[in-house]
Amino acid sequence: MNNDQSLIRDRYVSFLRRLVGNILLYSVLLSVAVITVFPFIWILFTSFKGPNDPIVSIPPQLIPHDPTFANYTRVWSQLPIGHFYLNSIAVSFGIVILNTLFSALAAYPLAKMKFRGREAIFYSLLATFIVPPVLTSIPSFILAVKVFHYYDQLLSVIFPYLTGVINIFLLRQAFKSVPDDLIDAGRIDGANELRIWWSILLPVVRPSLATVAIITFVEQWNNFFWPSLMLHTDEHMTLQVGLVALQGAFLNDARGIAAGVVMTIVPMIIFFVALQRQFIQGLTGAVKG
Amino acid sequence: MNKKTSLTPYLFLMPALIVIAVFVLYPIGAVVYYSFTQYNIVTPPVWVGLRNYQQLLHDTVFWQALKHSFIYLLVTPILICLSILLAIVVNRKIPGISAFRALYFVPVVSGSIAVGIAWRLMWDRNGLINGLLLSANMIKEPVQWLAEPAYTLPIAMALTVWLGLGYYMMIFLAGLQNIPEELYDAALIDGCNSWQKHWYVSVPGLRPQIAFVAVISSLAALQVFNEIFTLTGGLGGILNSGVTMVFYLWRKAFRLNQAGMASAIAMILLAITLIFSILNMRLLERGTEQE
Numbered sequence: 001m002n003n004d005q006s007l008i009r010d011r012y013v014s015f016l017r018r019l020v021g022n023i024l025l026y027s028v029l030l031s032v033a034v035i036t037v038f039p040f041i042w043i044l045f046t047s048f049k050g051p052n053d054p055i056v057s058i059p060p061q062l063i064p065h066d067p068t069f070a071n072y073t074r075v076w077s078q079l080p081i082g083h084f085y086l087n088s089i090a091v092s093f094g095i096v097i098l099n100t101l102f103s104a105l106a107a108y109p110l111a112k113m114k115f116r117g118r119e120a121i122f123y124s125l126l127a128t129f130i131v132p133p134v135l136t137s138i139p140s141f142i143l144a145v146k147v148f149h150y151y152d153q154l155l156s157v158i159f160p161y162l163t164g165v166i167n168i169f170l171l172r173q174a175f176k177s178v179p180d181d182l183i184d185a186g187r188i189d190g191a192n193e194l195r196i197w198w199s200i201l202l203p204v205v206r207p208s209l210a211t212v213a214i215i216t217f218v219e220q221w222n223n224f225f226w227p228s229l230m231l232h233t234d235e236h237m238t239l240q241v242g243l244v245a246l247q248g249a250f251l252n253d254a255r256g257i258a259a260g261v262v263m264t265i266v267p268m269i270i271f272f273v274a275l276q277r278q279f280i281q282g283l284t285g286a287v288k289g
Numbered sequence: 290m291n292k293k294t295s296l297t298p299y300l301f302l303m304p305a306l307i308v309i310a311v312f313v314l315y316p317i318g319a320v321v322y323y324s325f326t327q328y329n330i331v332t333p334p335v336w337v338g339l340r341n342y343q344q345l346l347h348d349t350v351f352w353q354a355l356k357h358s359f360i361y362l363l364v365t366p367i368l369i370c371l372s373i374l375l376a377i378v379v380n381r382k383i384p385g386i387s388a389f390r391a392l393y394f395v396p397v398v399s400g401s402i403a404v405g406i407a408w409r410l411m412w413d414r415n416g417l418i419n420g421l422l423l424s425a426n427m428i429k430e431p432v433q434w435l436a437e438p439a440y441t442l443p444i445a446m447a448l449t450v451w452l453g454l455g456y457y458m459m460i461f462l463a464g465l466q467n468i469p470e471e472l473y474d475a476a477l478i479d480g481c482n483s484w485q486k487h488w489y490v491s492v493p494g495l496r497p498q499i500a501f502v503a504v505i506s507s508l509a510a511l512q513v514f515n516e517i518f519t520l521t522g523g524l525g526g527i528l529n530s531g532v533t534m535v536f537y538l539w540r541k542a543f544r545l546n547q548a549g550m551a552s553a554i555a556m557i558l559l560a561i562t563l564i565f566s567i568l569n570m571r572l573l574e575r576g577t578e579q580e
Contacts (some may be wrong), residue, residue, distance in 0.1 A: 028378055029389045036393050036455065042417050043407045056420035106305035109298030121302065128313045130566045132512050134535045135555040138542050139319035140312055142330060160312040163305040193297050222400030224515055229543055240402045244519075247406055254410050261410075264403040272398045276391050279398065284459040 040265070047071055047258035055254050071259040078249060081263060083235045084242035091154055091227075091238055092220040095161045096213050103167035103212065104205075108197050110168070111175035112183060122172075125165050133225065136160075141229055156230040157238065161220065167212045174208035175201060214275075214282035221268060239264050323552035330548050341553035350529050351554070354537040357442060358511055358561075361533060364449045365507045368457055369499055375454065376461035377487055390462070393455040401452055405519025408448050409435065412520070435520060438530035445516040445531060452516075453509075457502050464498035465491060497573075504569040511562060514539065534558050 042062065046055060050066035075081065109115065110122050140160060150156040178201060186196040202209065224240040231237045237245060243264045250256035272279050324341055326334035345351045379390050396404060411417045412434040419431040434440050468491065476486040492499075517531045525532040525540065532540075534554065542551030 022383070025378070025381075025383070029386075032375065032378075033389060033392045036396055036451070039404070039407055039411055039417075040395070040399075042411065046410070056415045056417065058420065059424045060417065060420040102304040102308065105301045109301045113298045113301075115295070115298040118298070121306075125309065128309060130508070130562055131313060131317060132535070132555070132558055132562055134512060134514070134538055135320055135559055136313055136316035138323065138548055138552055138555060139316035141543070142319075142548070143311070143315075145330070160308070163308045165309070168305060193301070197301070218398055222398075222402065224400075224402045224518075225539075240400060243402060243406060244523075247409075247522075254413070254415070257406060257410060261403045261407050265399045268398050268400065269395065272395065273391075280391070280394055280459055283397065283456065284463060 043258045043261050046255060047262045049255050071255040072263070074253075075246060075250070075256050075259050075263070079242060079246055080234050081242070081260075084237055084239045085267075087154060087237060088221060088239040091157055092217055094158050095220045096216050098158075098162050099164060099167060099216050100209060100212050102163040104171050104202065104209065105197070106163065106168050107171035107175055108193075108201060111172045112178075112180070125168060129165050137226060137229060140226070144230060151230060152232050152236055154231075154236060157223070157227045160226065161216075161223075164216065167216065170212055171205065171208055174205040178204050210278060211282040214279060218268070218279075218283065320552045320555050323549050324556045326549045326552075327547075328549040328552075329546045331546075334549060337549070341550050344550070345553055345557070350532060351537060353529055354532045354534050357532060358513075358534040360442060361446060361449075361510045361513055362507055364446050364453075364510050365503055367446075368450055368453055368506050369502055371450065372454055372457035372502070373461050373492070373495065373499075375458045376465055377491060379458065380462055380465045390459070393458060395455070396452050397456040399452075401448075401515040402519055404452060405448060405516055408444070409520055409522070412444060436527055438526065438528050441521065441526035441531040445513070445520050448516045448520065449510065449513060453506065457506070460498050460502060461495055464495045468494040500569070500573040500575075503572060504566070507565060507569065508562065511535075511558070511565065534561075 045062050045064060048067045048069075048071070049055065049064040050068040050070065052066050053064045054061060110118065144156050145151045148156070148159070150159070182200055182204070183196055186200045191199070222240060223238075224244075227238050227241045228244065231241050234242070234245065243260050246260040247257050250260070323334060325336060325338055327337045327340075328334035375393070379386055379393075413419075414431050414433050416434075418434065419428070422428045423431065434444060472490045472494070473486055476490050481489060512535050513533055514535045517525065517533060517536050520526075521531045525536055535558070538551050538554040538558065541547045541554060
């Protein structure tokens with residue numbers, strides 16, 4: 001009898017303890033979520049505020065009383081937002097495809113062939129990782145203006161990113177883990193190296209290709225420094241450069257700027273929600289290398 | 290390996306090597322040369338020897354920028370501590386946890402320009418922060434956060450932390466999930482409480498990840514630009530309060546057309562980056578030895 005009672009009491013105590021623990025845990029989780037997400041929510045609501053909804057008030061008014069699309073139409077009518085989108089899509093996708101191909105081409109011999117200078121080439125490539133991109137931007141700017149003559153053209157923000165040492169490194173690791181027998185079998189069948197690379201190796205390392213593609217895509221979609229140096233005509237701007245131009249044009253119009261921010265972020269967030277697992281694994285999976 | 294393939298590896302490497310030669314290797318050489326010249330990009334560079342470097346030594350804004358860049362490195366320990374704590378919190382199987390993890394990751398993909406501009410609105414005189422603080426009676430008057438030199442760097446650093454937290458959390462989470470459960474059991478048997486067990490098991494177990502995050506986030510901190518650019522509207526803050534090395538380099542090269550001077554700053558930045566990377570490599574080696 002006594003035992004039963006103490007058993008029930010013990011259970012009750014451990015239940016309570018777990019309950020309190022869980023409430024604490026969830027409140028920590030929620031407050032961090034509020035800190036991460038609240039700025040986005042605030043911007044979203046601000047972008048729908050009408051002229052009579054104050055941006056800031058006491059107490060703060062979050063949800064617009066007088067919701068309107070006017071901020072969006074005002075921004076669309078003053079700046080070629082459609083061009084910004086198309087340019088960003090063209091640049092990001094162009095770079096993702098070509099960069100992944102070029103990096104995968106370079107990674108194959110570095111992983112699977114013996115040739116003179118292999119180690120030297122590999123380690124020199126790796127060493128360039130620590131060169132700050134801002135350093136190379138000075139001569140690259142001069143090249144763009146004086147040699148390539150592609151200043152203010154989309155090509156100028158594609159060319160410098162057609163390969164990346166991190167991508168070469170990741171794909172080299174992936175190719176290394178492919179068994180040599182597979183490649184030898186291809187050689188016995190008379191396939192040339194390009195064919196082996198394309199139809200044997202690439203399908204096997206598809207997860208790594210996805211990782212590389214996602215890292216490159218996020219990086220390029222959000223790239224600002226170099227595009228801001230190159231692209232000056234409104235019609236040639238990418239979203240990030242255009243957003244800064246928008247901020248300059250709508251200096252005292254918080255609602256308009258908020259609408260611009262929402263338009264810049266939303267495609268990436270939709271993409272992220274749709275491919276959440278691939279995104280997180282891709283961006284952090286690169287670490288295990 | 291048969292002899293027929295002797296040229297093949299180089300053909301495979303060629304596209305990538307051309308890109309790197311043109312956009313990385315050539316620029317390094319060119320920057321070394323430009324740093325000894327006076328060069329406004331329009332007329333040909335004029336050799337001036339060490340003059341750019343000498344002028345930098347006497348340039349108070351440059352020293353300020355250098356100081357700010359070193360202060361900015363504080364984001365590295367802050368990020369490491371906060372993201373380990375957060376990783377420990379989210380490392381459990383409870384309902385809804387993957388939704389929380391995903392939410393924390395949203396800033397990582399949103400891009401620092403859009404988020405920076407959103408933050409600028411938030412910290413504006415008529416922004417969210419003043420609204421909240423006024424409502425809570427914590428301040429009496431709206432504060433001009435971004436016009437106050439003392440606040441420029443801390444707000445920018447907070448933005449960097451806010452942007453990176455979810456990413457580094459995921460790295461540490463992956464690390465935590467590789468630590469064998471038995472180590473925690475042993476710690477509990479040894480009488481550790483739940484905080485001690487993280488201090489004695491999780492933190493040492495995360496050493497490789499800590500080293501990696503230290504390298505990546507300190508390189509990023511030395512090269513911070515977007516946060517400063519958006520928060521100060523491209524001006525660098527009142528009294529240069531937000532000017533870092535990279536921001537100063539950008540201003541010299543692309544606002545003032547002093548490519549020679551900017552190249553000298555780039556060389557100093559490269560030297561600092563090299564020293565840092567070597568120090569970090571040491572840390573990384575020690576980190577992996579321990580594993």
